[in-house]
Amino acid sequence: xxxxxxxxxxxxxxxxxxxxxxxxxxxxxxxxxxxxxxxxxxxxxxxxxxxxxxxxxxxxxxxxxxxxxxxxxxxxxxxxxxxxxxx
Amino acid sequence: xxxxxxxxxxxxxxxxxxxxxxxxxxxxxxxxxxxxxxxxxxxxxxxxxxxxxxxxxxxxxxxxxxxxxxxxxxxxxxxxxxxxxxxxxxxxxxxxxxxxxxxxxxxxxxxxxxxxxxxxxxxxxxxxxxxxxxxxxxxxxxxxxxxxxxxxxxxxxxxxxxxxxxxxxxxxxxxxxxxxxxxxxxxxxxxxxxxxxxxxxxxxxxxxxxxxxxxxxxxxxxxxxxxxxxxxxxxxxxxxxxxxxxxxxxxxxxxxxxxxxxxxxxxxxxxxxxxxxxxxxxxxxxxxxxxxxxxxxxxxxxxxxxxxxxxxxxxxxxxxxxxxxxxxxxxxxxxxxxxxxxxxxxxxxxxxxxxxxxxxxxxxxxxxxxxxxxxxxxxxxxxxxxxxxxxxxxxxxxxxxxxxxxxxxxxxxxxxxxxxxxxxxxxxxxxxxxxxxxxxxxxxxxxxxxxxxxxxxxxxxxxxxxxxxxxxxxxxxxxxxxxxxxxxxxxxxxxxxxxxxxxxxxxxxxxxxxxxxxxxxxxxxxx
Numbered sequence: 001x002x003x004x005x006x007x008x009x010x011x012x013x014x015x016x017x018x019x020x021x022x023x024x025x026x027x028x029x030x031x032x033x034x035x036x037x038x039x040x041x042x043x044x045x046x047x048x049x050x051x052x053x054x055x056x057x058x059x060x061x062x063x064x065x066x067x068x069x070x071x072x073x074x075x076x077x078x079x080x081x082x083x084x085x086x087x
Numbered sequence: 088x089x090x091x092x093x094x095x096x097x098x099x100x101x102x103x104x105x106x107x108x109x110x111x112x113x114x115x116x117x118x119x120x121x122x123x124x125x126x127x128x129x130x131x132x133x134x135x136x137x138x139x140x141x142x143x144x145x146x147x148x149x150x151x152x153x154x155x156x157x158x159x160x161x162x163x164x165x166x167x168x169x170x171x172x173x174x175x176x177x178x179x180x181x182x183x184x185x186x187x188x189x190x191x192x193x194x195x196x197x198x199x200x201x202x203x204x205x206x207x208x209x210x211x212x213x214x215x216x217x218x219x220x221x222x223x224x225x226x227x228x229x230x231x232x233x234x235x236x237x238x239x240x241x242x243x244x245x246x247x248x249x250x251x252x253x254x255x256x257x258x259x260x261x262x263x264x265x266x267x268x269x270x271x272x273x274x275x276x277x278x279x280x281x282x283x284x285x286x287x288x289x290x291x292x293x294x295x296x297x298x299x300x301x302x303x304x305x306x307x308x309x310x311x312x313x314x315x316x317x318x319x320x321x322x323x324x325x326x327x328x329x330x331x332x333x334x335x336x337x338x339x340x341x342x343x344x345x346x347x348x349x350x351x352x353x354x355x356x357x358x359x360x361x362x363x364x365x366x367x368x369x370x371x372x373x374x375x376x377x378x379x380x381x382x383x384x385x386x387x388x389x390x391x392x393x394x395x396x397x398x399x400x401x402x403x404x405x406x407x408x409x410x411x412x413x414x415x416x417x418x419x420x421x422x423x424x425x426x427x428x429x430x431x432x433x434x435x436x437x438x439x440x441x442x443x444x445x446x447x448x449x450x451x452x453x454x455x456x457x458x459x460x461x462x463x464x465x466x467x468x469x470x471x472x473x474x475x476x477x478x479x480x481x482x483x484x485x486x487x488x489x490x491x492x493x494x495x496x497x498x499x500x501x502x503x504x505x506x507x508x509x510x511x512x513x514x515x516x517x518x519x520x521x522x523x524x525x526x527x528x529x530x531x532x533x534x535x536x537x538x539x540x541x542x543x544x545x546x547x548x549x550x551x552x553x554x555x556x557x558x559x560x561x562x563x564x565x566x567x568x569x570x571x572x573x574x575x576x577x578x579x580x581x582x583x584x585x586x587x588x589x590x591x592x593x594x595x596x597x598x599x600x601x602x603x604x605x606x607x608x609x610x611x612x613x614x
Contacts (some may be wrong), residue, residue, distance in 0.1 A: 013569075014576050031327040034148065037173055038356070038518075039581040041330040058360035063331050 003052065004073045010047050011069065015040050026069045036066060048072070054079045090251045092274045093161040095281070095315040096122055097244070103292055103318035109151045110295075110342070111323045116151050118318065121158065127239035128159030128214070134239075135212045135229065137190050139164035139249045142257060144183045144191040144210075145302065146170040146201070149323045152216045152233065153302060154311065156192040157256075161274075164247025165189075166254035168269070169302035174580045176200035178267070182259050183207055186269050186467050190214065198230075251275040257467055258305055258405050261521050261583065263513065265529030269467030270405045279461045280408035281312040283433045287412070288346065288373055290317035295342060295370070298323040299349040304519070305405045306377060309348055319346075329353075332361035343370040347396075350519025351381035352550045358389050359549070368393045377401035377409065378519025379551040380507065383425055387418040402428035402507070404521075406476060407491050408461040410435050411505060427504040428497065435459035437505070439497050444481040447499065452508055455497045456480070456490040463491070515544040515552045520582045522554070524604075527575075527583050531556060534574045536566045541594050541602040542585060545611055555587035557607055559594060566590065587611075 001009075008024060015035040016022040030036050036044075044066070045056050054076055065075040089098055099106070100122035108121040116124075137143060143160045145153060145167055153169075160167040168186055170179045180201055183191060190212040193201070198213060210228045219232040251274040262268040290296070296314040298321055300306035314321040328338045336357050339347065354376065357363055374389075374396040381400065390398055398415035413429025431437045439453030440446060447453030458480065465473035480488040496508040513524045524542045531540040539559040544552040560566040568588045575584040595603040 014572055034173055034326075036330050037326065037581070038330040038353075040173075043581075059333065059362060061331055061333070061360065063327050063334055066331075 003076060004069060006051060007048070007069055007072060011035055011044075015043065024069065028069075029067055030069070031063075031067070041066070044072075048076060052076055052080065090274065090278070091161065091249060092255045092277050092281075092312065093125075093158050095312055096125070096158050099315055099318040106292055106318050107320045108315065109154050109321050109323070111149070111151050112325050114151055116154075121151075121155060123241035124155045124236065125158035125162055126244050127236040127241050128155060129162035130239040130243075130245055131214070131231070131235060132159060132163040132165070132190060132212070133245040133247075135190065137163055137165055137212065138245075139247050139253060141165040141189045142168050142186050142254075144168045144170055144179075144188040144193070146172060146179050146183070146191060146193040146197050147216060148172045148194075148326055149298070149302065150216070151323075152192075153323075154321065156214070157302075157311070161249075161255060162244050162247075164245075164249035164253070166256050166271075168257045168259070170259070171301060171303050171580050172197070173301075175577050176204040177578055178580065180204040180207060182267060182269070184209065185266075186257055192216065195219070202227075249274075251278070256308075258303060260405050261514070261523040261526050262472070263523040263525035265526055267526070268469055268472060270463050271465055271467055272408070272463055276408060276461050276463065277308060277312065279434055279459070280308065280432075281316060283409070283435075284309055284313045285316050286433065288313065288375075290314065290319050290346065292318040294319040294345045295322050296320070296346045297339065297342075297344045297348065299329065299347070299353055300519075304378075305408065306348055306350070306519075308408070309375070313346075332357045332359075336361040336363045336366050339371070340366050340368060345370045346373045346375070347371060348375040348377070348401075350378040351376045351385070352379065352518045354381075354389050355385045355549050358385060358392065363392050366392075369395065371396040373397055373399065375399045375401055377403070379516040380425055382548050383418060383422055385548070386415070386426065387420075387422070390415070390418060400426055400428060403457075403461075404491075404493055404495075406463045407435075407457045407493070410437055410457045410459075410461065413504060425507070427500060427506045429504050432461070435461055438482070439499060439505070440481055446482055449499050449501055452496050452498050454511060455493045455495050455505065457493060458488065458490045462489075515554075517544070517547075517552045517554065518550045518582055522552075522583050524554075527554065527556070527579065527585065530578050531558065531571065531575065533578070534566075534571070536560050536562070536570065539594055539602065541604055541607060543604050543608045543611070545587075545608065553587065554583070554585040555589065555607075555611060556585040557589045557591055557594060559591055563592060 012022040100118040104119035107115045108118045109116045157167050187209040192214045194217050213228050213230040215232040254271045255274045257269040259267040259269050296310050298310040322342050328334050400413040401409045402411045403409040411429045436458040441453045477489050480490045494511045497505045527542045538561045542556045547553045571588050595606040597603045
């Protein structure tokens, strides 16, 4: 499964807590769905680190990097590429 | 002289009508506006028959309308019940049903979740802070949106029969029997606490107070009402700032926060992950923390980064409000001992009794008991739990006097300050939240695939404790981590969900046949 699909499924299944429809669009601001509180962020980061093996440094934990599913995927891609170049 | 909790707002609106009362995401609301808007909503509530002796739920994210709604409910003579906006609808519905709210202030999305979670027959009015959903179910509660306020009277607060001994709000905390329990606090309790804070911290109309804690957490009572009393500005931390340590530090500086109050873990996260060496926090004059132990190694560093601020450690279960405090001196480099929780607040009495009900002497361990006008009258609808928590003062034989048993072991130091030692029971603190391990366990037990479950807390310097659950399924291999996670997500607030989930075929036992949590915790620490 592509990261964006897996991430969407993870957010819909475990982070959206509204009852009813949990569908989250790829470009929908996650803040509006109550997904990004401090505990949700921790869950999200450990999900991403486990799934992709990319470490997300503290100074990348910024709203602009986590605002939407698309933003998160872009952040992980960027960190992955940066890691490859460094090696 | 004011005697109800909303009188702070009314007085400040007279004295400082043009001052900013609430500032959030660039929206500024003056005292005159907050006063008028809350009077409108109070009149709307009264017209729907909501008033003294009733409760109104609040299930929504932090925003200025929450402050309006809290004041409006009080002006209508009723008590408000803030529910964790991150709680799953099933838990929110439990709380709203438990205390039989007659109205709820919420969003259309959350309303849909509540309706899907089950029947709430006590609710006769729903006030939406956003737009009205088109399809209203016939026979259900009346649903209005915020635009309905425009037609209401803004000048005259409705007449009610509310007095200072009536409940002002209910705060639900974790309950060991599997469901949260509602702590009742009256106008007088809250004002005793707020007046103490005003006297000690001397807030000014120019102060800007952060509001970091959620509204269902009692820390927010201080922020809200100390600000309202002083004609100062309340600055709720926006949801898009709080989870990001770098942005939180920037926000504190940019907002010129002068009085900060939070759980230690919020400050520790900012210290460790917020790059705060860039910042100087020139406006901060008081930093208050409560809810959990602030490990001294981190406290010293935070103190050094905020040199203009006086640090204060506040202590008190929701049931008593803050009951002790400690003015934190500059912590020496070589200090390793944790700081004390301090001594009793004004108008409050605290003392420790030994397990055989003697007054504990200096250096002797005892359970902290609290007495005074800030102690709750009881839990909502739980006379048995109330009777266990509020007991006759074991040291007072001449007459009956009730004291609250905190369940916390403390030691009195030579200098008159109390030191916190640990819990008497199965309650732990994580990120300042009280968690009854029994509640988490009972919830997981409800999963049909679970034969047994034991929840343990692993100590953690940054957030206090991390939870681990060991699950014994009915059928080996029939359950996955995700099953347990998803079940917890549907029934527990996020801070109560175990981070570590482990499966076994049996649990270690004590000699009496109980699950041996001590052995489980020891194994985890060793591995």
